[in-house]
Amino acid sequence: MEWKNPARYYEGIKADAASELSRLSKLSATVSVARLAIVIAAIACIWAWWGEAVLVGSTLAVGVVLFLVLVIKHNKLFGKIAMQKALNRVATDNIRRINLELDTLDGGGEYVNPRHEYSYDLDLFGQRSIFTLLNSTATKGGERLLAGSLVKPELSTEEILKRQEAIKELAGMESFRIRFQALGLVAKGDNETDMDMSACNFANCKLRQWQTVSIFLFPSVLAILVVMAVLGLDVSVWIETCAVLSLVVASLGSKKVGQLHDSVDKVVNTVSIYHNLLSEIENGRFESELMMEFQSRLRTGDELASEASRKLAKLLSNMDQRYNWLSYLVLNILLQWDYRQARNVERWIARHEGMIGRWHDVLCKVDELCALATFAFNNPSYTFPKIDGQVILEASQMGHPLIDAARCVRNDVKKMECGNFLVVTGANMAGKSTYLRTVGVNYLLALTGAPVCAVDMVFTPATLFTGLRTTDSLNDNESYFFAELRRLQTIINRAEHGERMLVILDEILKGTNSADKQKGSLALVRKLVKMNVAGIIATHDLVLGNLADEFPGMVSNRCFEAEIKDDTLKFDYKLHEGVAHNLNAYFLMQRMGIV
Numbered sequence: 001m002e003w004k005n006p007a008r009y010y011e012g013i014k015a016d017a018a019s020e021l022s023r024l025s026k027l028s029a030t031v032s033v034a035r036l037a038i039v040i041a042a043i044a045c046i047w048a049w050w051g052e053a054v055l056v057g058s059t060l061a062v063g064v065v066l067f068l069v070l071v072i073k074h075n076k077l078f079g080k081i082a083m084q085k086a087l088n089r090v091a092t093d094n095i096r097r098i099n100l101e102l103d104t105l106d107g108g109g110e111y112v113n114p115r116h117e118y119s120y121d122l123d124l125f126g127q128r129s130i131f132t133l134l135n136s137t138a139t140k141g142g143e144r145l146l147a148g149s150l151v152k153p154e155l156s157t158e159e160i161l162k163r164q165e166a167i168k169e170l171a172g173m174e175s176f177r178i179r180f181q182a183l184g185l186v187a188k189g190d191n192e193t194d195m196d197m198s199a200c201n202f203a204n205c206k207l208r209q210w211q212t213v214s215i216f217l218f219p220s221v222l223a224i225l226v227v228m229a230v231l232g233l234d235v236s237v238w239i240e241t242c243a244v245l246s247l248v249v250a251s252l253g254s255k256k257v258g259q260l261h262d263s264v265d266k267v268v269n270t271v272s273i274y275h276n277l278l279s280e281i282e283n284g285r286f287e288s289e290l291m292m293e294f295q296s297r298l299r300t301g302d303e304l305a306s307e308a309s310r311k312l313a314k315l316l317s318n319m320d321q322r323y324n325w326l327s328y329l330v331l332n333i334l335l336q337w338d339y340r341q342a343r344n345v346e347r348w349i350a351r352h353e354g355m356i357g358r359w360h361d362v363l364c365k366v367d368e369l370c371a372l373a374t375f376a377f378n379n380p381s382y383t384f385p386k387i388d389g390q391v392i393l394e395a396s397q398m399g400h401p402l403i404d405a406a407r408c409v410r411n412d413v414k415k416m417e418c419g420n421f422l423v424v425t426g427a428n429m430a431g432k433s434t435y436l437r438t439v440g441v442n443y444l445l446a447l448t449g450a451p452v453c454a455v456d457m458v459f460t461p462a463t464l465f466t467g468l469r470t471t472d473s474l475n476d477n478e479s480y481f482f483a484e485l486r487r488l489q490t491i492i493n494r495a496e497h498g499e500r501m502l503v504i505l506d507e508i509l510k511g512t513n514s515a516d517k518q519k520g521s522l523a524l525v526r527k528l529v530k531m532n533v534a535g536i537i538a539t540h541d542l543v544l545g546n547l548a549d550e551f552p553g554m555v556s557n558r559c560f561e562a563e564i565k566d567d568t569l570k571f572d573y574k575l576h577e578g579v580a581h582n583l584n585a586y587f588l589m590q591r592m593g594i595v
Contacts, residue, residue, distance in 0.1 A: 006378045007098050009174060013091040021084040028077045035070045038063055079186075086182035094136060098378050100404055102132040111147045114469075117490075118504075119151050121468035122440045123402075130441055133401060134450075136374045138184020138277065141360060142367025149368060153447035155461040157387050163369065163449025164384050166290040170373030176284055177370045177377070183276045184367070207343055211253055215336045215343060218246040222334060243333045250332035250339065257338040261319045264345055267312065267356070274363055279306045281366055290369070294362045300352065305359045308352050315345050372450045381405075382451035388458045392416045392502055392534040393443060395457035400438040401445075409573040410454075413439055416534040418500060419554050421525055423545055424538040425580040426560030431573040432538040433468065435560070436504050439536060440466055443502060462500040462534070465491050467508060484509065488524065495531040503528065503535035518543055529554050545579035 042063030049055040093105060108131040114120045125131045131150065137143040154160055170177060225239045282304050286292050298305040319341045321327040331337035376382065379401070388394075394415040399408040409431070414422060426432045442452040446459050467487050491503055508524065509517040518541055525544065528535060529551055537544065547555040559580035563570045 004174065006380065007095060010091040010095045010098075013178060014088055014095075017084045017088040017091070021081060021088070024077055024081050024084065028074065028081065031070055031074050031077065035067060035074070038066050038070065042067075082186045083182060086185040087178065089185060090136070090178055090181045094374065094378060097133055097136070097375075100133075100402065102128045105132045106135060107132045108135060108143070108147055111151070113151070116151060118440060118444070118464050118466040121466040121504075122437055122444065124150050124444075128402065130401065134371055134375050136181055136371045137367050138181045138187075138370070139274065139364060139367050141364035142184075142371065145364045145368040146371055149448050150444065153444060153464075154449070155447065155463070157461055160387065160447065160449050160461060162288075162290045163372075166288040166369050167373045167376055167449050167451075168384065169286065169288040169291060170370055171376040173284075173373075174377060176280065177374055180277060180280050180367075180370055181374075183280065184274075187274055187277065206346065207253075207339060211249075211339050212343065214246075214249050215339050218242065218249070218333075219335055222246070246333045246336065247329065250336055253339060253342075257319075257322070257342050260342055260345060261316070261322070264312065264316050264319065274360075275306060275309055277363055277367075278304075278309070278359060281362065282306055291366070294366055297358055297362050300355060305355070308348075308355075312345075312348055312352075315341060315348060319345070372448060376451045379451065379453070382453055383456055384451045385446045385454070385457035385459050388460055390417055391458050391460055392418060392420075392462055392500075393439070393457075393459050395442070395452070395454045397455040398438055398442055398457070399453045400434060400441060401453045403434075408453075411435060411438070411573075411575040413457075414556060414558070416502075418532045418534055419529050420534050421529055421547075421551075421555045422536045422558055423525075423547060423555060423579075424536060424558050424560070424575075425540065425542055425545060426538075427562035427571075427580060430560035430562050430571050430580075431575075432560055433506055434573075435575065436466075436468060436506055436536060436538055440464060440468075440504050460500075462502045463494065464502050464504075465494075466504045467491075468504065468506040481509075491533075492527065495528065495533050498532055501533045501535075503533055504537075505535065506538045507540065508537065517541065522547065525555070526550075542579055 042059055045059045045063075046056050049059065096102065096105060107127045107129045108125040109127075111125040111131070112120065119125060123129050125147070131147065134150075135143060135146060137146055154163065221242050222239065225235050225242060228235045229239065278298060281295060282298050284291070284295065286295060300308065319338075321331055322338055328337075376384075385395075393413055395413040397410040398413055399405075399410040416422065424432050424435065438453075442454060442457065443459060443464055445452050446457065447461060447464070467484065488508065491501065495501055509520045521537075521539065521541060521544055525537065525547055545557045548557050557577070557579050558575050559578055560571070560573065561576055561580055563572075
């Protein structure tokens with residue numbers, strides 16, 4: 001599938017939004033002047049025709065109608081202006097993501113967890129993080145779902161393939177995505193708190209049997225009495241008595257109906273926040289299995305979620321009449337209005353209450369997929385990896401998404417199956433840690449169904465576990481070394497229970513002496529190669545390179561070399577065969593005057 005040039009597309013969106021915003025702003029100013037002119041003209045005419053009841057009344061009526069028409073027009077213009085501003089922001093933020101100008105974008109700092117299996121090691125969250133690159137979600141729920149997919153990705157091959165299909169489809173639907181994201185910004189406005197439809201609750205206002213009977217009894221009796229009066233019978237006392245009784249009966253449940261009104265008001269306000277987003281999903285033309293499934297979940301029989309929410313809003317409008325004292329008296333005397341509307345709401349709740357959470361779930365899941373699809377659209381050179389039943393990971397020309405393409409040095413990942421380990425040696429700053437994070441990040445992207453920064457990639461879903469940046473814990477009175485041991489213990493325990501894993505470790509057992517570290521590292525790798533685990537271990541300990549002779553075909557050596565030439569240290573950041581030979585620590589200490 002060929003997509004548009006992303007940067008050029010977003011620049012076009014910005015240009016169109018700026019042009020439309022200018023036009024709408026001028027039109028808004030014109031409407032404001034027109035409103036003021038109508039008020040002044042109406043006042044002048046009333047002043048001139050004072051005493052002429054017909055003329056004054058006609059002028060007032062016409063003036064009010066015209067003023068209200070312009071008020072409605074103005075409100076619609078405000079909505080359109082907000083939409084254009086949102087489109088401009090969406091385009092601007094995505095241009096920043098393409099250019100890796102991420103400092104002003106949300107990095108999801110609240111999701112940082114140093115104890116997680118890999119998220120802290122791979123810089124998934126925080127300023128200039130992977131999450132910053134991915135998070136173009138329109139809702140807080142979608143953002144949380146995206147973060148959840150990164151820290152606990154789907155390991156089912158079937159589900160990953162379905163997500164890939166949906167993300168590919170949405171990546172090619174740029175107009176749908178950018179409108180969806182803009183509508184989300186407009187819905188949130190300045191309110192950054194989450195509007196969680198799944199948390200909507202209705203007050204318990206089940207009508208008693210006598211209240212239900214009164215809905216039909218009093219209107220029927222009053223209608224019969226009115227007919228009798230029209231026929232000339234003297235039933236005025238009975239009409240008055242029935243009217244008083246009708247009002248008294250309606251008043252008995254007033255408090256409970258008021259509680260129901262308040263809860264309906266909250267639900268309507270919450271659902272209406274994302275009403276337009278639901279409509280966008282309902283009206284989308286999708287072919288992927290996952291998106292069609294989501295679309296179907298917004299339908300109850302022949303009724304769509306947006307239609308159901310509109311009906312609830314109409315019921316709320318009907319209930320609002322109880323706060324006008326005249327309407328309250330008339331409607332409750334004649335129709336038992338409060339109970340009648342409460343009964344209608346009861347019916348709506350019985351049909352739809354359990355679906356509000358489902359609507360919210362669909363909205364958040366589509367939002368998350370749109371964010372990953374935007375990532376795919378923004379990076380047309382990335383590829384969707386293929387899933388293999390045996391190969392845990394194999395890739396060519398893999399790079400890190402947070403490194404600018406112009407300076408990103410890409411490397412291959414040798415075919416790795418369970419029991420295969422890659423030992424990576426090399427000098428300081430030669431690229432070992434970047435390589436490990438590159439592999440980890442791309443493997444995680446593959447698990448979420450997103451494209452990866454590689455020419456091609458094959459993988460099998462497995463649990464990702466890293467040990468790149470172990471931290472001590474003052475709160476738990478836990479040393480750095482013990483924290484690392486606990487992390488390694490977790491890997492072994494899970495592997496012993498048969499869990500398929502991809503393990504990425506950097507300089508293990510740093511907290512002990514070199515002889516002890518070497519002995520422990522060798523023993524760890526010897527144990528892991530016999531388990532349902534594949535992995536990469538970066539180390540300065542060249543002795544680990546001997547494991548390739550001990551486990552031929554299972555352990556292999558790769559290295560990053562540093563070259564000292566003309567008293568200058570040079571790196572090519574390319575992965576080479578074998579064990580590293582050139583070291584640079586002492587050279588750097590000399591250059592810096594340390595020794």
